[in-house]
Each structure stands twice: as C-alpha cells, then as structure tokens.
Amino acid sequence: MVGKFERNKDTIQELTESTAAHVGRIAVIIATAVVDVTREIGDLITDGIEMREASRRAQNDGPHFQVIDGDFEERRG
Structure with a gap:
C-alpha cells in the first residue's frame, strides 16, 4: 500500500511535470507570435x-x- 507521503509526492511530481509542459508550449506559442509579428x-x-x-x-x-x-518647353536633366 502506498503511503500518504508518497501519494502526495506523486501528485506534486505529476502536477509539476504537467505545468512545465504547458508553460513550455505557451512559451513556444508566444515566441512564434513575436517572430511572426516582427517579420510582418x-x-x-x-x-x-x-x-x-x-x-x-x-x-x-x-x-x-x-x-x-x-509655352511649354521640355527641360532635360
């Protein structure tokens, strides 16, 4: 049986990994947008x-x- 401490550790670990992945994807979206806006x-x-x-x-x-x-006279130069 898994103890309370280990369950909490696993929950925090999953939450941290998920947050990091989402923040990374958001950063890529923002960086790409900045590049596109700058190019335009x-x-x-x-x-x-x-x-x-x-x-x-x-x-x-x-x-x-x-x-x-x-009268009009053409002027060149």
Whole structure:
C-alpha cells in the first residue's frame, strides 16, 4: 500500500511535470507570435520604403517642363 507521503509526492511530481509542459508550449506559442509579428512589421516597413523609392524614381524619370513666354518647353536633366 502506498503511503500518504508518497501519494502526495506523486501528485506534486505529476502536477509539476504537467505545468512545465504547458508553460513550455505557451512559451513556444508566444515566441512564434513575436517572430511572426516582427517579420510582418519589417515587411510593412520594407514595402513603405520601396514605394517611397519608386515614387522618387517616377518623379525623377518623368519629363520636366518649364514655362517660357506661356509655352511649354521640355527641360532635360
């Protein structure tokens, strides 16, 4: 027959192992979420930078005109 002390020890041991396993799984979930959120934020910032650069290139690539005596004359460079 198992004594009261040994039953309590077994219960505490099972509870501790179960808690550790659950806490470990929760930590993995949180760590994965942090990685995913960080990646998405980085991608969002990269998209913004690329759009800004594309806008600048488009602005610099287009023809530039200067008004001279009410007429438009193309200016390059």
